[in-house]
Amino acid sequence: MQDFCVADPASPAKVNGLACKDPKSVSAEDFYFSGLHLAGNTSNTFGSKFTAVNVAEVPGLNTLGISLARLEYTPWGINPPHTHPRATEILSP
Template sequence: MAKHILLYGLVALSFCCFVFAFEPSPLQDFCVADPANSARVNGLACKNPMSVSVDDFSFSGLHLPGNTSNPVGSRVTPVTVAQLPGLNTLGISMVRIDYAPWGINPPHTHPRATEILTVLEGSLQVGFVTSNPDNSHITKVLQKGDVFVFPVGLVHYQRNVGNVNAVAIAALSSQNPGVITIANAVFGSKPDIANDILAKAFQVDKSIVDQLQAKF
């Protein structure tokens, strides 16, 4: 009997840990972010409900194409708590992503969110890589109306595989999902990661690392 109680306790504890691994549920109808408040909390402090307006719950601009004239040929337009204060404590956000022909959204991760992406226009190759030791590459070409999910924390990317512009909308399971672009983080850190460390990690000559660090 004692073994059963211990087993049930461990199962219950596991479920509790799973729940607390994600953003907590709100304890009130809303908690509109107050960027003027300097209080340090896991999220943003709440604005006085009496000063909340309808504008705190709306955002305009996702109908506007992003400027893709950059080296990677894509532009992400975010709608996180920074742009939409009413998202505070609600555990969701979204982005619009525009892609020039053959443009990419480079390999990156979201440390705090799963992402679900819908193609609105064009064709996208999408993919993610599973964790060590397998590092399986899960990839597919999506057409207009197709949906794909990128599990939380895994490295993923998108590429426009057409000769016309492509557009996608993605939802994320955090008000502030964060983004770590792999190339920028590794080769553009401040201060630099020592080139001998990166040379050994990527198994290339130090001169190649120096070239990459100069680009970022």
């Protein structure tokens, strides 16, 4: 049993998520993301910008089933059709 499993993207082993980093090499940066405050470029066909934060950006989220996102719209912008296999999406204004 373990409290956390920080992702080790360099490991060839694949488990429920990514293989765990050696706990001795885990740092605070493995649990931090600083980009959600930055405005995205919405000058595209959909008039929207999606910024994802998942295990690729925050290795400490590995195996927790958690991700975050920032979605920005221009007036009349849309969220393009998409799917979430094995996941749920909840949007809040």
